[in-house]
Amino acid sequence: MNDKRVRALLPIVLAIAGGILLFNLIAFAFGEAPASALRVAFEGTWGTPYGFGQVLFKATPLLFTGLAFEVALRAGLFNIGAEGQLALASLVGALVAANLPASLPMPIALPIVLAVAAAVGALVAFVPAILRARRGVHEIITAIMVNRIVDAILPWTFSTVLGSTSLRTADIAPGAALPRLDRVVPSFAGSAASFAFPLAVVIVFAAMSLLDRTRPGREIRWVGLRPEACRAEGIDVERRMLLAMLLSGALAALAVSSTALGYKGYYELGLGAGAGWSGIAVAMLGRGKAIGIVLAAIFLGTLEQAGLAVNARVPKEAMDVLEATLIVLVAVASRVASKRTGVVQAADPEPEPPRDNPAPTPASEEARS
Amino acid sequence: MRGPVMKIEDIAVRYGDCWSIRSATITLEPGVIHAILGENGAGKSTLLKAAVGFAPRVAGTVRIEGGAGAIGMVHQHFMLVSAFTALENLVLGNEPTGSFGRLDLAKARREAEALMEKTGLRVNLDARTSELAVGERQRLEILRVLYRGARAILLDEPTAVLSPLEAEELYTTLGVLAEGGATIAVVTHRMDEVIRFAGHVTIMRRGRTVLSRPIAAEERSDPKRLEDVLTRAIMGGEPPPETSPPALAQDAKVALSIEDLVLVDAGGKRVLDGLSLTVKKGEIVGIAGIEGNGQRELVRAAAGLEPGVAGSIVLDGARLPAVRSTEDLRKRRRAIAVVHEDRHADGLMLDASVGDNLVLGELGEIDGPGAEAALITRRIERFGVYPPEPARRAGELSGGNQQKVVVGRALDRIEASPERALVVLGQPTRGVDVGAASTIHGAIVKAAEKGLAVLVVSADLGELRRLSHRILVIHRGRIVAELPPTTSDDVIGRAMLGMEDA
Numbered sequence: 098m099n100d101k102r103v104r105a106l107l108p109i110v111l112a113i114a115g116g117i118l119l120f121n122l123i124a125f126a127f128g129e130a131p132a133s134a135l136r137v138a139f140e141g142t143w144g145t146p147y148g149f150g151q152v153l154f155k156a157t158p159l160l161f162t163g164l165a166f167e168v169a170l171r172a173g174l175f176n177i178g179a180e181g182q183l184a185l186a187s188l189v190g191a192l193v194a195a196n197l198p199a200s201l202p203m204p205i206a207l208p209i210v211l212a213v214a215a216a217v218g219a220l221v222a223f224v225p226a227i228l229r230a231r232r233g234v235h236e237i238i239t240a241i242m243v244n245r246i247v248d249a250i251l252p253w254t255f256s257t258v259l260g261s262t263s264l265r266t267a268d269i270a271p272g273a274a275l276p277r278l279d280r281v282v283p284s285f286a287g288s289a290a291s292f293a294f295p296l297a298v299v300i301v302f303a304a305m306s307l308l309d310r311t312r313p314g315r316e317i318r319w320v321g322l323r324p325e326a327c328r329a330e331g332i333d334v335e336r337r338m339l340l341a342m343l344l345s346g347a348l349a350a351l352a353v354s355s356t357a358l359g360y361k362g363y364y365e366l367g368l369g370a371g372a373g374w375s376g377i378a379v380a381m382l383g384r385g386k387a388i389g390i391v392l393a394a395i396f397l398g399t400l401e402q403a404g405l406a407v408n409a410r411v412p413k414e415a416m417d418v419l420e421a422t423l424i425v426l427v428a429v430a431s432r433v434a435s436k437r438t439g440v441v442q443a444a445d446p447e448p449e450p451p452r453d454n455p456a457p458t459p460a461s462e463e464a465r466s
Numbered sequence: 467m468r469g470p471v472m473k474i475e476d477i478a479v480r481y482g483d484c485w486s487i488r489s490a491t492i493t494l495e496p497g498v499i500h501a502i503l504g505e506n507g508a509g510k511s512t513l514l515k516a517a518v519g520f521a522p523r524v525a526g527t528v529r530i531e532g533g534a535g536a537i538g539m540v541h542q543h544f545m546l547v548s549a550f551t552a553l554e555n556l557v558l559g560n561e562p563t564g565s566f567g568r569l570d571l572a573k574a575r576r577e578a579e580a581l582m583e584k585t586g587l588r589v590n591l592d593a594r595t596s597e598l599a600v601g602e603r604q605r606l607e608i609l610r611v612l613y614r615g616a617r618a619i620l621l622d623e624p625t626a627v628l629s630p631l632e633a634e635e636l637y638t639t640l641g642v643l644a645e646g647g648a649t650i651a652v653v654t655h656r657m658d659e660v661i662r663f664a665g666h667v668t669i670m671r672r673g674r675t676v677l678s679r680p681i682a683a684e685e686r687s688d689p690k691r692l693e694d695v696l697t698r699a700i701m702g703g704e705p706p707p708e709t710s711p712p713a714l715a716q717d718a719k720v721a722l723s724i725e726d727l728v729l730v731d732a733g734g735k736r737v738l739d740g741l742s743l744t745v746k747k748g749e750i751v752g753i754a755g756i757e758g759n760g761q762r763e764l765v766r767a768a769a770g771l772e773p774g775v776a777g778s779i780v781l782d783g784a785r786l787p788a789v790r791s792t793e794d795l796r797k798r799r800r801a802i803a804v805v806h807e808d809r810h811a812d813g814l815m816l817d818a819s820v821g822d823n824l825v826l827g828e829l830g831e832i833d834g835p836g837a838e839a840a841l842i843t844r845r846i847e848r849f850g851v852y853p854p855e856p857a858r859r860a861g862e863l864s865g866g867n868q869q870k871v872v873v874g875r876a877l878d879r880i881e882a883s884p885e886r887a888l889v890v891l892g893q894p895t896r897g898v899d900v901g902a903a904s905t906i907h908g909a910i911v912k913a914a915e916k917g918l919a920v921l922v923v924s925a926d927l928g929e930l931r932r933l934s935h936r937i938l939v940i941h942r943g944r945i946v947a948e949l950p951p952t953t954s955d956d957v958i959g960r961a962m963l964g965m966e967d968a
Binding site for chain 1: 769771792795796799804806811812813814815816817818822826827828829830835
């Protein structure tokens, strides 16, 4: 068992080692002593409590968007609309949070804001969802268009409806804010990691467990595997697709907890942008497991934070190249890894001593057919 | 054109970690039809592929007189470009060309016609391949192999898609080619073909050749005995008991009555054209017909998956309402269980576990994981699904066991339903070996004994004959004949082709 694990993990370790090598080459090309840039990157992330806090902070929205993409993927759908879902939900959520009475305690205020954000996210996802389920219009195309519409609506709302020149909302009510993690872990001081991180981890594990155990969750997955067979056996394929897509939109919207609620205390244009796209990579690397999603989100969070840490020495663009290359490397490696373990499992029953005069009974023979 | 002698000695073939052939030895000589028999997954098709060099051989030798170029293979799924004319397909890959690589179709035609003249295989060269009948397409495949200069032809289950008459024609042609000195090898599931036409038989079991010998002329005079010998070799033991339909009460009431079913497809073709039939309680009715005459649509219409169907389906005296929502479909499912003919498209989730597949669509009726696990275990045991592991991926099961999952789910569910009335099965044992087929047949008979009306659509006349009380013949979307199961292949075959005197 242990041996299998090692064999499965080896490609991933190799991929990361390759990434570190590449990082050194890039740093060298920009005239840095390779090891020193690496040390800076390490100190900026895992090397110090502050850096580690920042990694968790960067990973938090990716946990939500990664989970969101995974839920839709189970139904065979590509929810690439998380960007728009999160953006509009953040705006509406922050507006609601800003208008709550300041005296409202957190156990009431926070759930209200999160529920509103989730509802808005689901609503934005509803457009591609209903068009796909009822009319068969491809959800990727509609989601891209919805993203563009949201992109256009947001600045317009700020400038015209809200009459704000700074493109930001008012500060949220204190009850709606998520406290920073340094309240309980003082060494995180200064980092933006908030209680949104543990919240996200709990939601990832709870949601994945519900998807695997409950009837709607299992049927969503079955619909994604073979809709024709599900339809023939009386499963409401359209409803399951719709449910998966709405859940996906709502989960993506919850990422607002780590940005507007846990970090800035208000929403400004562009806050949390990019999390929707990175969520796709998180879900792909996570390979359908809760722990996989958490690790993948932390991995991408590390890369993002490392990029910021070495920014003064190596241009940010070089870090973007490294990040994309590493994601591809790890994706390839985890494919190779899962294939290896897959073969090992399939091989278990086979190795059977050659027998030259088998005289099995018909029953056993029949069972093997 | 004397064909080559092919000697295959002690070969082994492995795909990944799975041995397809452990040890196979066979000598194919020109002049007779060699038949290769065996269960699913015994390695028959792989043996042919190894002979032409398509399979990853890890041991053994393949020796072919005159080199491998002299062999051609006709695959189970035809390899023709359907948008091409027959002539274009015939010369595909060996096109005669003029200057600057111009296609010389006139020369191709002359050569093709000479070849058809010589072999007696005729195909309309100008027809679009998609418009050719299945039998014609197969002749085209054989012609193509010959056109390339092959003197040995290997055919993988050539008769699986043919009507009895077409199959007979095929073997006559192959016989003529063999007499002319060609080397012919045919993989088949059908025992009667082997007994009537083959001069040499090889049997494979679990990756080994267990028997390879000529069939003497006097053996043919006692087909029953020969069949018994061959079946024993295939199964590696006693053949399974033959199934027969349960006794049918004289006063059994009509359970299902279908009247004037009409379905027009997207192209305007009437795929069901006024189809009517009745099935009594406890009766098994077989539907025979050449593929594509409305069988698939009939099954789907009964299941409620064809919203555009006109006509009436009356079950236990009550006309079934049209299916407009999933709720309607679930309601219909409480009375009718359906097995669709294409298990990979409509029946199974290959990437889900066996357990999930066994309860697909039933989560609403099962209370709790404990009850679900018990139900799954019961179904696995009752139908002998192997390996008996609910967590195993369905795609890893052999075809026969996948079919047991699909049939088991349908039959076990409907027998427990208080509103049970009808079972409709499309090709319940297609591509399934003798052992699994026998399990499935037993379960179908049991369902009928419990008072369910059973409708079986099958391309296998032997199966219909063993199972049914009556055989109905479907042709161009309507029932054209009702025959007792004792009717000969010839008569059923003529009816399937729509001939009047059936």
